[in-house]
Amino acid sequence: MGRSPCCEKLGLKRGPWSKEEDDLLINCINKNGHPNWRALPKLAGLLRCGKSCRLRWTNYLRPDIKRGNFTPEEEDTIIKLHKVLGNRWSAIASRLPGRTDNEIKNIWHTRLKKKMSKSEAQETPDIQEETPEIQEETPEIQEETTETSKSEENLDIHSESENSNLDIIHLEPENFKDDSEITSPKINPEIQQQPSSSVHSSSSMSSSEDSCSKSMDQIMLNNLLEVDDDFWSEVLWAPVDDSNHNNDNNLDLSLISLEENYQINSSLNDNWFWDDLFSRSNELMLELPEL
């Protein structure tokens, strides 16, 4: 199938946008919307291609864009989502209201990637040193990993945490009212104090991931859950329309289901959510057919 060029390049302006151009574009979109990007430049009196206008609008001029530096919480969220979603910037952006995929991609390449590799380098020796101690301190926890997390004892802990924090987590963008709802961690002190076991391979974890997953194992083992264990695989093993083998979609569905499940079942605080979403998503990745 042939693909037409997005615009005729002759005579069209490229490069940075001027204030005047921005104003023309904003005025035009405010007046007419943007039902057709290709026709829009002419309508607005701009010597730009439609694609350029669309990018300028979606990445910079849109009124709902949050300008300014990323907060540490936002950065943390990006790191966690990137572990789950990979380079799917638009998917990550959809979970960070007011931020664009381009912006997230930029901050990842310029800051977060380096930050992560730096902290990995710094913390890897510590992790290696600490792991044996942790394992020694948590024999019970380790045993529990082989069993279901639904023991009476675990449920007791769970119900306590329920009492302490009954926040329902809504991951969909429209449910994020502000930054604090997105990320601000409200760590259950009980869980924080509990030593971490080593269910997850630390070798593949950055320090930020490590820090965010300090309590992950406890979460996984002790607090999750009223979530039906079958749930996590239901999506994966549900019949898939052969005519539409889109693994990305399957993954999306799986993640959406994860999110929805938490909306319904969550008595977890934010950290727990992220930790478990990450963990479960890794499982999903492993179970998914090769992309």
Added chain:
DNA sequence: AATATTTACAACCGCATGCTG
């Protein structure tokens, strides 16, 4: 102060995909 290097970010490019006639 001048120059070199690094960082941050806007913008571009081209492929993929969905929609429409």
Added chain:
DNA sequence: TCAGCATGCGGTTGTAAATAT
């Protein structure tokens, strides 16, 4: 069913600003 078109998306580039030498 298929070609053409519009848009979404991720990778990459260009460049201004900041920082180091």
